[in-house]
Amino acid sequence: MSAAIELHEHEEEEDLPAWSLPAEAVDRIRVPVTLPDQVTREWAWGGSTGAGVRVCILDSGIELDHPLVGRVDHSVAVLRDEEGELHVVEDDEGDLCGHGTACAGVVRSLAPDCELTSVRVLGAGYKGGGETMLRGLAWAIEQEFPVVNMSLSTTRTKYVERLHELADRAYFKRVLLVASAHNMPVESFPWRFASVISVGSHEETDGLTFYYNPTPPVEFFGRGLDLDVAWLGGGTLRCTGNSFATPHIAGICALILGKHPDLTPFQLKSVLYQTASNAKGAAA
């Protein structure tokens, strides 16, 4: 498969002007959601359980029947055939290491009624991870998941251009990529791109506490220290890291989209900023 070729197919929105705005088209532009003067947490997700929102976990798989994860609607894996070609296939392996289950459990804890799909691109001893991750991400974008949790990144610059194209494609297709910042001061991707929501960790203990950072590349900080996350065998494991801060933000995004499904990634990022714990919408 060639992600680069696929990326050049343009899919225009129906009825809406794509490149310029003729005068007679002005009335045809409808913004489905307009934000109120003061965006509050109550407006953003009050009463939402994430119902109807499809969240994709791009990771090591999700353990089925884990009590902290609950229902997993669909599981696929990116696997290499004998010729070396990558394919997205139905998957019943669950999780090979626990990391994806942990992320799924965090999303579930915040958005109890969201739908979860697992795309397995990482596992114990997995090799060739970059290509596999790209293929899995391309598939998730094709499926138009409103939220994709990516608690992983690559440091290899040879993937940067294709990843960047995928991230922009996602942004325009209303697929919100919520991506972990690296836990060390190194260059890695896709979290450094402006078209994704990048997440680092804070040290507080409330899952709904999150901060907007006006000096990126990390734009938001979520709960990422000393968490008891879902792990293999139906159990839990005490973990720390941006990998677990990220699904907190993904879960909050699922809550917001449960109430306002038509928000674009641009609008959703604005809502996140306005409801962040260091912004005035958090108090209400």
Place this chain on the structure above:
Amino acid sequence: MSDLEAAVAAGVLGADEAHRALLQATVEVARAIYGAKAASVFLLDEEADELVFEAVAGEGEGELIGMRFPADTGIAGWVLTTRQPLIVDDLSADTRWSRTAAESTGYVPKSMMAVPLLVEERALGVLNVLDRPEESRVRLSEVDLLGLFANQAAIALDLLQRARRAREALAGEGRLAPLARVAGRLEEDERDAALELLRALDRLLAETT
């Protein structure tokens, strides 16, 4: 061994030892700062796809150097694959941990911090810190500190690998070994003439390229 080979080998060998000492100092400081039972560095041997103990401070010091595991083993294997640091407070509950590998070292830790050693795009190995005091709760600043140690260890490991490659190139069947042998075989007055020939060749190449 020729004079030249001996001289170069001594230089490279010296560098090898200095870099190893730097790596050892890094794990010793890491162990001391965290108050840990042990700290160690694994080098990734890409050809063999194995992790090799290169430096150990504390438990296992002086015994484990050179010991090897498959590169995807345990926590270190995970850290190498994901290129992300990992802190595990209860290893026995973590399915990524390999108890068998730990037992083969003669010391089975309860907790571990591991961080990849990255130089540019390459992952050269893993720095491990085993068994910090149980009462010390991890803080994010400690993760940052671990990253700083990892940078230092990565530089030392990079230098060590370069020195080894230089030594291999000059010795035995290495790429530059014939040059070293030829130069070494020449008598002193012949050597001057040979060096003049090489300089002339160098000038010629500089003019034609």
